[in-house]
Amino acid sequence: MKISIIGTVILTTFIVVQGCSSQVKTIPGSQQTTAKNSQEHDLASNSNNSSQHQQHQQKQAPASSTQAKLIVPKKIKSIQAVPLAINIQDQSGKTVSNFDTFQEKQMHLIVVSDDLRFFQHVHPSHKGNGRFEVSPDFPAPGSYTLFSDYKPTGQKEQVSVQKITIPGEVPLPTALEKFSHTKVLADTKINLALPEKKLIAGKEVKLSFNVQEIKQNRPVKDLQPYLGEKGHLVIVKSSSPLTTSDYIHAHPLKDSRDGQINFLSSFPSPGTYKVWLQFNRNGKVNTADFWLNAI
Incomplete structure (x- = not known):
């Protein structure tokens, strides 16, 4: 079903990032600038992307760049089922029509609130001619960042960042965030184990998540x-x-035993990070979140 949207257009230009199915991908930063003013507002952000994967290396095609335009309604009237479209073009403005499926989807869209309290992982549908559509729910008014991850055919995996503001009164936090390495989801307990007490920025680290049945321990x-x-x-x-x-x-290491999911990653610079682990148990996707400090 085609959705006709007259609204806000957000333009993101970036150079590709190397994709890898078994390790982590990082994408260097972007800078946002206002492109033009009209009935539709264009915001442009540019980022030079490069990535080195540890343990998994392969020959890649030369880097190229694309443009991703995020289109949102001019007036957002609800936090539920907000219709979004993402149009993928090359640098000359020509539509990019063909995309590879990776991790079972053609596009992965990560939506987070700017305070990192909210997280959503959804998969826009490709409607043809480089247009992806999705209608995510938002928990409340506020500012959100969208990371769209896709792979044009014959090119490397690419990630763009875009912004959206849901109008309305932003609710105050109801509780302080906790720096705990244990998370309980219904009948499942997840423990995060780190090899050292302190997380050192820039140093490769193994993150081990132990997933346990609470009743049977x-x-x-x-x-x-x-x-x-x-x-x-x-x-x-x-x-x-x-x-x-x-x-x-990041994607898990292949040698994880039963009840354990291991990742090899690094935290590029000192600061506070939010991590979200997603796994499938009994046909239900579970999400466990943790705060970490890197020094």
């Missing part, structure tokens, strides 16, 4: 694949404004 044995992997990990640094340099998406 034993490792979970019924984990199922989620998007082709045992789990997924998204890491975002607490920054203002959020940019692509604050975003990391």
Whole structure:
């Protein structure tokens, strides 16, 4: 179904980032500038992206660049099912029409509130001619950052960052954030184990998540694949404004035993980070979030 939207257009220009199905991808930062003013407002952000993956290396095609235009309604009347469209073009403005499927989808869209309290991982549908559509729900009015991750055919994996503001009264936090390494989700407990007490910025680190059945007090044995992997990990640094340099998406190591999901990653610079672990148990995707400090 085509959605006709007259609204706000956000333009993001960036150079590709190397993709990898078994390790982490990081994307250096972007800078936003206003492009033009008309009935539709264009905001442009430019980022030079480069990535080196540890343990998994392959030959890549030469880097190219694309443009991603995020289109939102001119007037957002609800926080529910907000219709968004993302148009992918090359640098000359020509439509990019063909995309590879990676991790079972053609596009992964990570939506976070700028205070990192809210997280959503959704998958826009490709409607043809480089246009992706999705209608995510937002928990409340406020400012949000969107990281769109896709792979044009014959090119490397690419990530863009865009901003959206949901109008209305922004609610005050109801509780302080907790720096705990344990999270309980219904009948499942997740413990995050780090090899050292202190997390050193720039140093590669193994993040081990132990997933346990609470009633039986034993490792979970019924984990199922989620998007082709045992789990997924998204890491975002607490920054203002959020940019692509604050975003990391990691995939698990293959040697994890039952009830354990391991990742190899690094935290590029000192600061506070929010991490979200996603895994599939009994056909339900679970999300466990943790705050970490890197020094």
